[in-house]
Amino acid sequence: MNVAVLIKQTPDTAELPKVTVAEAQSGELQATMVINPWDEFAVEEAIDLSDRFSCDTTAISLGREGETDALKHALAMGVDSALHVDESVVEGGDEWATAEALAAAVRKVDGGEDVEIVLAGKMSVDGNSGVIYAGVACKLGWDLLVNVTRIVDIVDGTLIAEQAFEGGQETVEVPLPVVISVAKEINEPRYPSFMGIRKASRAAIPTLGREDLEFPLSRTTRWTDLNKPETEEVQVRIFEGASVEEKAAQLADALMAERVI
Amino acid sequence: MMASTTEFLYTEEHNLVRKMAYDFTRNEVMPIIAEHDRKHTFPFELLPKMAQLGFLGICLPARYGGAGMDFLSLGIVSEALEYGDSSVRETVAVHLALHALPIFQWGTEEQKETFLPGLAGGDQIACFGLTEPGAGSDVAALQSRAVRQGEEYILTGEKMWITLADVADRFLVFAKTQPEKGARGISAFVLERGWEGLTTGSLEGKMGVRASNTGWINMQDVRVPASHRLGEEGEGFKIAMSCLDNARFGVAAGAVGIIRACIDESVKYALQRRTFGKPIAEHQLVQQMIAQMQQDLDIGELLVWKAGTLKNQGVRNTRETSMAKWFCTEAARRAADNAVQVHGAYGYSDEYNVERHLRNTKSAVIYEGTSQIHTLMQAAYTLGMREDRPLRCPMPAYDPDAWQ
Numbered sequence: 001m002n003v004a005v006l007i008k009q010t011p012d013t014a015e016l017p018k019v020t021v022a023e024a025q026s027g028e029l030q031a032t033m034v035i036n037p038w039d040e041f042a043v044e045e046a047i048d049l050s051d052r053f054s055c056d057t058t059a060i061s062l063g064r065e066g067e068t069d070a071l072k073h074a075l076a077m078g079v080d081s082a083l084h085v086d087e088s089v090v091e092g093g094d095e096w097a098t099a100e101a102l103a104a105a106v107r108k109v110d111g112g113e114d115v116e117i118v119l120a121g122k123m124s125v126d127g128n129s130g131v132i133y134a135g136v137a138c139k140l141g142w143d144l145l146v147n148v149t150r151i152v153d154i155v156d157g158t159l160i161a162e163q164a165f166e167g168g169q170e171t172v173e174v175p176l177p178v179v180i181s182v183a184k185e186i187n188e189p190r191y192p193s194f195m196g197i198r199k200a201s202r203a204a205i206p207t208l209g210r211e212d213l214e215f216p217l218s219r220t221t222r223w224t225d226l227n228k229p230e231t232e233e234v235q236v237r238i239f240e241g242a243s244v245e246e247k248a249a250q251l252a253d254a255l256m257a258e259r260v261i
Numbered sequence: 262m263m264a265s266t267t268e269f270l271y272t273e274e275h276n277l278v279r280k281m282a283y284d285f286t287r288n289e290v291m292p293i294i295a296e297h298d299r300k301h302t303f304p305f306e307l308l309p310k311m312a313q314l315g316f317l318g319i320c321l322p323a324r325y326g327g328a329g330m331d332f333l334s335l336g337i338v339s340e341a342l343e344y345g346d347s348s349v350r351e352t353v354a355v356h357l358a359l360h361a362l363p364i365f366q367w368g369t370e371e372q373k374e375t376f377l378p379g380l381a382g383g384d385q386i387a388c389f390g391l392t393e394p395g396a397g398s399d400v401a402a403l404q405s406r407a408v409r410q411g412e413e414y415i416l417t418g419e420k421m422w423i424t425l426a427d428v429a430d431r432f433l434v435f436a437k438t439q440p441e442k443g444a445r446g447i448s449a450f451v452l453e454r455g456w457e458g459l460t461t462g463s464l465e466g467k468m469g470v471r472a473s474n475t476g477w478i479n480m481q482d483v484r485v486p487a488s489h490r491l492g493e494e495g496e497g498f499k500i501a502m503s504c505l506d507n508a509r510f511g512v513a514a515g516a517v518g519i520i521r522a523c524i525d526e527s528v529k530y531a532l533q534r535r536t537f538g539k540p541i542a543e544h545q546l547v548q549q550m551i552a553q554m555q556q557d558l559d560i561g562e563l564l565v566w567k568a569g570t571l572k573n574q575g576v577r578n579t580r581e582t583s584m585a586k587w588f589c590t591e592a593a594r595r596a597a598d599n600a601v602q603v604h605g606a607y608g609y610s611d612e613y614n615v616e617r618h619l620r621n622t623k624s625a626v627i628y629e630g631t632s633q634i635h636t637l638m639q640a641a642y643t644l645g646m647r648e649d650r651p652l653r654c655p656m657p658a659y660d661p662d663a664w665q
Binding site: 014034069072073076191192193194195197198200201 | 272273276277278283314329330334665
């Protein structure tokens with residue numbers, strides 16, 4: 001069995017990048033690019049499954065040519081191999097096209113026969129769509145589990161997992177193969193080891209292009225424009241008064257005047 | 262955190278180390294360190310984590326239990342740790358650069374095999390005892406004595422301002438075996454906690470590095486096996502100075518981390534804080550302070566890279582490491598001072614990290630050779646009054662195949 005884990009390279013949020021519209025349109029961001037933080041939980045879970053069930057692990061990322069830092073990070077954490085999918089295959093397409101390309105890449109892992117679990121983080125910190133894994137499941141024709149907080153066991157081709165939902169948690173069973181998005185409660189991602197770093201820095205990561213993937217591109221949505229929202233001027237009023245009651249009464253009057261309450 | 266200005270000089274391996282070490286600092290060090298600083302407590306909880314990641318033996322060969330990384334990696338980890346706080350970087354500097362690396366450089370094969378694996382894995386924590394109540398920069402003035410009796414030495418004396426004194430299990434101390442020979446009569450010894458006559462204590466009331474342990478070591482007729490003498494009799498001064506070549510490198514790299522932290526915090530604050538109708542980042546005198554920090558960062562990174570590269574090549578680097586330590590620690594003090602100024606009254610409170618960095622940087626311009634000592638060293642090199650002679654045991658060059 002092989003576990004594929006989908007990861008994305010995103011700007012380092014610790015830098016608070018000041019991304020301009022032109023940069024976003026061109027993709028040439030002046031920011032340090034790292035593995036999407038949500039995806040680290042998926043990578044950790046893949047490595048944990050590898051330890052528990054003796055499976056192979058493969059990280060897959062769609063990105064611009066040479067954008068392999070996130071894949072190297074996953075290798076340094078401990079995944080066995082990595083696949084880079086050249087972003088040009090989706091020709092600037094939308095989430096559906098991305099999911100299509102990633103599903104095609106999953107089919108390429110070990111000849112396409114052996115992958116039974118695809119793991120993904122719940123969203124990316126830049127795109128924020130949170131739908132790619134659903135599209136991948138749809139394209140692969142596999143079941144989908146979302147917001148998984150624990151993979152309990154895999155028995156006779158059935159995966160047992162716990163999912164969180166608003167105000168509760170449920171245990172579910174699903175036949176393999178399956179696509180799973182993980183919640184941050186599922187684990188604590190490890191730091192790369194020095195041994196892993198050495199292995200990752202020397203790894204040659206194959207890139208898959210359009211001729212390798214052979215999938216029909218069903219592009220539906222394109223950017224026609226991109227803008228930053230207008231900044232809104234906020235006015236601050238401080239209510240003076242002799243007592244809390246007097247200040248509260250002024251506040252209530254003001255809120256009613258503005259028809260907030 | 263801005264990208265390193267020397268990123269183009271580093272390998273992919275270094276960049277992965279950099280991300281890992283900064284992630285560690287942000288996730289493990291920064292959430293807890295302000296409280297430890299406030300309470301003057303040592304962050305013991307970080308030791309097993311740093312040991313597990315291999316920080317405590319990062320540039321020792323794998324055959325001695327180390328991670329087998331190069332000296333630039335040590336610099337990168339030092340920078341990242343001190344981005345969080347000086348005290349955490351100091352632990353690695355003292356344990357590794359001032360104790361384990363000297364054993365790697367000067368020890369017999371038997372000593373390396375005996376001592377290094379436990380140190381690299383963090384089973385023992387180690388420190389370095391050179392300074393005495395009456396001997397700091399003037400190393401030759403130390404008063405501790407070691408008298409040989411058969412296969413043992415009897416050590417007597419007191420060490421002061423010793424980082425990790427009250428935490429360490431192992432102590433590399435220096436004592437005079439032949440006092441009449443001055444600096445040439447000093448020898449080095451590895452002592453172990455629990456030996457009769459060896460006691461330690463902590464010093465209170467420090468201005469900075471409050472989350473580090475600083476203390477004293479007292480030796481009252483401590484019996485030390487001759488097998489625990491490091492190097493030849495009388496080689497202690499050379500060993501001590503070579504230790505400083507190791508530690509000063511970490512201090513310099515760590516100081517770069519402080520400058521980077523000061524820039525990050527000042528930029529963030531300056532873009533948010535508004536006065537006279539605009540962000541203070543738009544005031545030219547604030548810009549001047551931030552530009553000065555950036556200039557210092559760019560220069561400091563290059564000096565650290567140069568020293569680390571010479572270390573990797575096995576080239577004597579006393580001058581270059583001294584220059585990096587001198588410049589980077591003074592630059593870090595300047596940056597922290599400016600960062601507090603940018604933050605105004607808030608910077609003067611421990612609500613923000615910059616006041617802690619300012620207190621910490623004052624110690625960095627004192628330990629591992631005061632700025633005045635480094636000034637004199639650099640003048641002596643330039644005037645042709647100082648020359649580094651080859652050592653009997655030079656630090657080996659980094660060998661990626663043999664070390665891993």
